[in-house]
Amino acid sequence: MTVVRAGQGAVLLENGEVLVAGGSSSTGVTAAAEPYNSSTGTFTVTGSMNDARDQAQLTLLQNGEALIAGDPEGDAGCTRSFSRMADGP
Numbered sequence: 878m879t880v881v882r883a884g885q886g887a888v889l890l891e892n893g894e895v896l897v898a899g900g901s902s903s904t905g906v907t908a909a910a911e912p913y914n915s916s917t918g919t920f921t922v923t924g925s926m927n928d929a930r931d932q933a934q935l936t937l938l939q940n941g942e943a944l945i946a947g948d949p950e951g952d953a954g955c956t957r958s959f960s961r962m963a964d965g966p
Contacts, residue, residue, distance in 0.1 A: 878920050880909040888935035888943050896943050899930035906931045910945075 878897065885900030890912065897920070898910035908925040926945060936944045 878913075879911060879922055880907050882907055882909070884931045886930070886933040886935040886945060888937050890937065890943065891941050896935060898926060898935060898943075898945055899933045901931050905929070 880900075880902055882900030882902045885897050887895050887897045889895055893916075894912040894914050896910060896912050900907055902909075906929040908927070908929040910923055910926055911920040912923065913920050930945060933945050936946070938944055
């Protein structure tokens, strides 16, 4: 993991990778999102989410995208802000 964090969200993608996104790091709430490949034991650096999120929930949609919802920038109780990330090729 390139950004060490706690409170991150995670979801299993169709390609077998686990997308880890958001959470709190030593520098605050992060917008980092990184797929983890269990066969190689490595994380891949990807683009960041539009908003940093802590304690967010990730859900895999039928079209293969991951929906990340809730708690932008650690504002407890906010569930109205959403971001979407596409599953990589």
